Amino acid sequence: MKRLSRKDLEVIANRVIRAYMKLPEVANQPVYRIYPEILAESLLGLKIDYQHLSFDGSILGMTSYERIGIELPGCDDSGEVYYLDGKTVLIESDLRECVEQNGRRNFTIMHETSHQVLKMLFPQDYGAKPHERPIHFCKANTVRRKPISDWEEWQSNALASVMLLPKRLVEQAMRLFDVQGGIRMLNKIFAKEEYDRFVGMTELLGCSKTALAIRMKQLGYIGMDYLDNPYRLLDVEEY
Numbered sequence: 298m299k300r301l302s303r304k305d306l307e308v309i310a311n312r313v314i315r316a317y318m319k320l321p322e323v324a325n326q327p328v329y330r331i332y333p334e335i336l337a338e339s340l341l342g343l344k345i346d347y348q349h350l351s352f353d354g355s356i357l358g359m360t361s362y363e364r365i366g367i368e369l370p371g372c373d374d375s376g377e378v379y380y381l382d383g384k385t386v387l388i389e390s391d392l393r394e395c396v397e398q399n400g401r402r403n404f405t406i407m408h409e410t411s412h413q414v415l416k417m418l419f420p421q422d423y424g425a426k427p428h429e430r431p432i433h434f435c436k437a438n439t440v441r442r443k444p445i446s447d448w449e450e451w452q453s454n455a456l457a458s459v460m461l462l463p464k465r466l467v468e469q470a471m472r473l474f475d476v477q478g479g480i481r482m483l484n485k486i487f488a489k490e491e492y493d494r495f496v497g498m499t500e501l502l503g504c505s506k507t508a509l510a511i512r513m514k515q516l517g518y519i520g521m522d523y524l525d526n527p528y529r530l531l532d533v534e535e536y
Contacts, residue, residue, distance in 0.1 A: 299419050301415075301452050303515075306452060306455045306459060309418065309456060311459075313340070313414060314331065314460060316340055317336050317340050320335065322335055322339060323335065329469070329501055330502045331460065331461055331462075331463065331466065334406065336460065337410045341410065341414065341417070342384065343386050343413055344384060344385045344386070345385075345386045346386070346388070347387075347388050347389070347390040347392075347393050348387055349370045349389065349391070350369060350387065350388075352370050354389070354391065354437060355437050355438075356389065357389050357392065357436065358389065358406070358434070359387045359432055359433060359434050360385065360386050360387065360409040360412050360432070360433050361381040361385075361432045361433065362383055362413075362416050362423065362431075363431060364380060364381065365380070365381050366378040366380050367379050367381060367432065384413070386406060386409040386410055400503065400508060403503050403504060404457060404458075404504065404505060404508050407457035407460055408453050408457040410457070411452070411454075411456040411460065412433045412449075415449075415452065415453065415456070433453070458508065458512050458515075459512075461502075461503075462502060462508065462509065467498075467502070467509075467512060467513065467516065467518070471498070471518065473498075474495075474497050474501075475494065476494050476495070476518075479513075479518035479519060479520065480519045480520065481520045481521070482520055482523065482530075483495060483510060483519055483521065483522045485524075486527040487527065487530055495510075506524060510522055
């Protein structure tokens, strides 16, 4: 399988975003965020649909490069099968019904869209071999591992991050929320003012706090990150 570097994926994302900016829905007006639905449907010709994808909420999105039938929760009683047609991005419907999940929904759409972008650009490297997985899933609570064990999922995550949060828009949000110099310490307890500005940025950019923290760290705009546990700052290491 083709292995693209983060730099390669930045180049691809920038090409996609330049095309996005020329769309009639976007051109000639101020842009503060990327709308994944517009990018997927208007630019790439994909279809976004919402269904319940799992009984336990473990699957947030899925897509396939080919036509394939899948059983979804509730299909057992009716005998119905949902057909992915190779151009559909399927998203967990709970993400659309809860406002607090908007950021997670946007990243999930962009993640599944990234699979399709890579297939469009490299048709001989993605989904071309019979033994390759027919369906790609975006799962909740995915653990990031090093070394990378699943390059296809890593590449889709990395591409999704850049397409959802282009450097120019992140830096624009930083100027608007007066954090041009970056965030020295991301901590909602011990650096609340900076944290509140950071949260404002997520609302403007339409992303989750986790997604923005990861992207800003990649760009070198966050020093110490205590997003997951603000009290970790007080931990004393024993020697």
